[in-house]
Amino acid sequence: MSGDLPERNRDGPRGRRIRRWIGLFRVAIYRLVSRLRQVPKQTVVTVALIAVTIALLVIVTGIAAGIAADSADESEADVRIVPVGGGTLSSVIDVENARLGNVHETSATLDEREDVASATPVFVEALRIQVDGSDETETVLAMGVVPPAEPITIEGLSTAPLEPGDPHFANGTYDGTRTGEVVLTDEAAAAINASEGDSLEIGRSTTAATLRQENSGGSLEYTTTAIEDTETNSVSGELPLVMLHLSELQSISGADDDDLADQVLVKTDPDPSTAAVESAAADTYPNATVQTGDDGQVELIRSNDFALATSLVAMIVAVVICSLFIATSAALTVDKDRQTIAVFAAIGFSARSRLAIVAVTTLSLTLAGALVGIVLGTIGTAVTNYVATATVAPEPIATLRPTFGLYAIAVALVAGVLALPYPLYLVARTNVVTELG
Amino acid sequence: MEPSSVAVGCERVTHEYGTGSTVSRTVTALRDVSFEVATGEVVGLVGPSGSGKSTALHIIGGLLEPNNGTVDVLGTDLTALSGAKRTRLRRDHIGFVFQQFHLLPALSARDNVALPLIERGVSRRERQRRAAELLEQVGLDDRMDHLPSELSGGEQQRVAIARALVADPEVVLADEPTGELDTGTGARVLELLVDVADERTVLIATHDERAMAVTDRVLRLLDGEMRQAGQFSDEQ
Structure with a gap:
């Protein structure tokens, strides 16, 4: 049944x-x-x-x-090379991280590529600064760069006022001509009452007197080449920041032994074909992290720890x-x-x-x-x-x-x-x- | 499938509640119950409360698995089927009418009747058409869009009968369908059930013996055992 x-x-x-x-x-x-x-x-x-x-x-x-967004970089970079363990902060003024070495040579290698408009190392160091003869010393973030022939903006500051290239580096001897050029943000200028053309004293000393001594001893001369009004959206819009040639900052900071920098910013040409450049950057720095400058809020959040x-x-x-x-x-x-x-x-x-x-x-x-x-x-x-x-x-x-x-x-x-x-x-x-x- | 002259068959069916639980005390709801119901027959399952009528209907409907014995519905041994297959058999071949109607309160009479057709993948238009047809048959063509709360007890039970028949089942199981109704209304509902069930096999579990006038035959249960069976006229 x-x-x-x-x-x-x-x-x-x-x-x-x-x-x-x-x-x-x-x-x-x-x-x-x-x-x-x-x-x-x-x-x-x-x-x-x-x-x-x-x-x-x-x-x-x-x-x-x-x-x-506040800490986002105001730099014209499509590809960024940062050291492994250097954190994922996107801003170029992120300090106290692991650093890249031999940056002049490697960034020059990247710069030679046809699809790269410019590749510049960026070295950031906290330094003391004062107008020559003044007693008003201020701590600023100094940013060392290799200005490309075609000026770019790094952290809201244009490299245009600086002489292209890095004459003082002189193929790793650090014996070339010092330009002494310094670009100040208006915040930095206001902090030390600097105007364009003013002579500056820059160094690691903490007091005005020792700073003066440090600069005189080295026969260093720096000039306020330009004062720039930066966007308030960038960190540089809120902190006193100065920009000078990379090798000159390396010499002041003692980073010239290993030719150190915090990261290398690469601008592609034509923009934004980053894939090949990203790959080349990875080959150049196999142990570093290569980031691309994708837009979008999620990426923005991810880029800040x-x-x-x-x-x-x-x-x-x-x-x-x-x-x-x-x-x-x-x-x-x-x-x-x-x-x-x-x-x-x-x-x-x-x-x-x-x-x-x-x-x-x-x-x-x-x-x-x-x-x-x-x-x-x-x-x-x-x-x-x-x-x-x-x-x-x-x-x-x-x-x-x-x-x-x-x-x-x-x-x-x-x-x-x-x-x-x-x-x-x-x-x-x-x-x-x-x-x- | 060859049509079977026996629509429902129970053979030595025993069911105990409490079996398998940690409670050692068990209650025997059915003991060695055997009977057959022919296709198209209307059978009354009579007995006092606790006699095992509902248990028998639940077993025949595949809602319960008996501890012993075999249950055959439309030629299929239910005890050999998985739970999912029993559910499918219920969907396609069995209609249920409950004492407490169990209509969904937020659905109209028509949507309540159409509910079983959803599981069969019938289109909404067809569901509505067939539900309307059934409601017309049970005399509720003017109450189609009313909510259950807007209907009397008798009307709600008529909606429940329409719901039981909308999928065109061969077997209809009615568990105390008049339990919530007064005698007059209950009798009319039973007459309607038998009338609209047409040639279907109908098993009605009830303790209301006066309502048994509509059945072809009565099976009497007492304390889980089959006591007497025969034509309703024999009971008089």
């Missing part, structure tokens, strides 16, 4: 399966609406908690992106908190809905369909929370910027990009997916017979 019954539509056309899934999706949405009617307070609280968490994520990510850490922590906290809220709320709903789930089983809904209905309901609720959270986050970012600019910051501290919305939705959905196992477990163990009485 036993045999296999024909299963109607089991292997029906694809359209039938699609219609089934659309139908299940509708049932899931029905469950959500039904839930909103039956337990409005619980549903609203769940959406609100997800929304607040996502809003905080958007705000914190916006601040992190703001931090990254602190910002990256902040946004990562925000994401992890958001995922954990959202998951807990969603899992708790979905479990309570499943518990209340056991009879409905049992009815689905009794009228022939497969276990997979029942799980899918609960999963779609849960993820829809999460999505609703995420969308509200994005709106709240946008408002929150505006409020944060308003409060910041009205109190402590000269400019907005948080940024907002359309990609943040997608990011927030993705984070919320990940949290939703992570929260699913518990409610699905409850669905799977629902006793149909007990529920149907």
Whole structure:
């Protein structure tokens, strides 16, 4: 008396399966609406908690992106070579990292390539500076570069006022002519009351007297070649910064033994065909890290350790908190809905369909929370910027990009997916017979 | 598949609740129960509360696995099927009517009736058409867009009957379908069930013996054992 019954539509056309899934999706949405009617307070609280968490994520990510943008390099570089272990800070004025050696020769090699417009090493050192004869000594960040024939901008400062090349280097002898040219940012000039044409004393000494002695002893003469008004968006817009020829700075700092620099900036030609240059740079410095200057906020965040850490922590906290809220709320709903789930089983809904209905309901609720959270986050970012600019910051501290919305939705959905196992477990163990009485 | 003259057959079916749990005490719901129901037959499963009627229906519907015995539905041994296959069999061949209707409160009468067709991949238009047709048959053509809360108990049960029949099952299992209704309404609902079930095999579990007038035959259960079987007229 036993045999296999024909299963109607089991292997029906694809359209039938699609219609089934659309139908299940509708049932899931029905469950959500039904839930909103039956337990409005619980549903609203769940959406609100997800929304607040996502809003905080958007705000914190916006601040992190703001931090990254603030410390972003204002340099015309398509490819950047930095030492391994030198951190991922993009700014050229990142100091106290591992350094590259023999930089004149290697950057010259890159410079000879047809697809490279210029390759210049950048060496950064904190030094003391004062106008010749003045007692006002100031610590500045000195940036040593090899100015290309076609001037470029490095950290907001143009190399145009400096003589192209690096005459003092003189093929590694450091016996060539010292140009004594120094370009100051307006902040640096203001700090020491310097004007164009002023003679300067630069060195490592900490007092005006010893600095004067250090410069006289070496017969060093420096002149304020230009004072430049830099963009406030760059770090150089906030810190006193000076730029001079690389070898001259290396000599002052004692970095001339190994021809050291912090990084090499490469500008490609034609821009932005960076792939070949990136490969050549990697060959030239096999043990260094080669970065490309891709645009985009995510890249910007990734390029700044602190910002990256902040946004990562925000994401992890958001995922954990959202998951807990969603899992708790979905479990309570499943518990209340056991009879409905049992009815689905009794009228022939497969276990997979029942799980899918609960999963779609849960993820829809999460999505609703995420969308509200994005709106709240946008408002929150505006409020944060308003409060910041009205109190402590000269400019907005948080940024907002359309990609943040997608990011927030993705984070919320990940949290939703992570929260699913518990409610699905409850669905799977629902006793149909007990529920149907 | 060859059509079988026996739609439902139970042979020495025993089921105990509590088996396999850490609780040592078990309750025997069915003990060595054997019966057959012919295709197109309307059979009443009568007995007091706790006699095992619902358990028998749940086993025949594939919602429960018996501890012993075999259950044959439309020529298929249910005890040999996996849970997923039993669910599929329910979807395609069995309709359920419950005592408490179990309609989804936020869905209209028509959407409640159409619900089982979703799992079968029927288009929304076709689902709505067939649901409307069934609701018309149960006399609710003017209540299609009403929510369950806007319907009386009798009307809700008629919606539940329409839902049980919408997928055109060969077997309809009704568990205390009149339990929540007054006697008059209950009798009318049963007449309707048998009427719209047409040539289908119907098993009705009830403790309301007056409602058994609509059945072809009665199976009497007491304390999980089959006590008596025969034509309803024999019971008088």
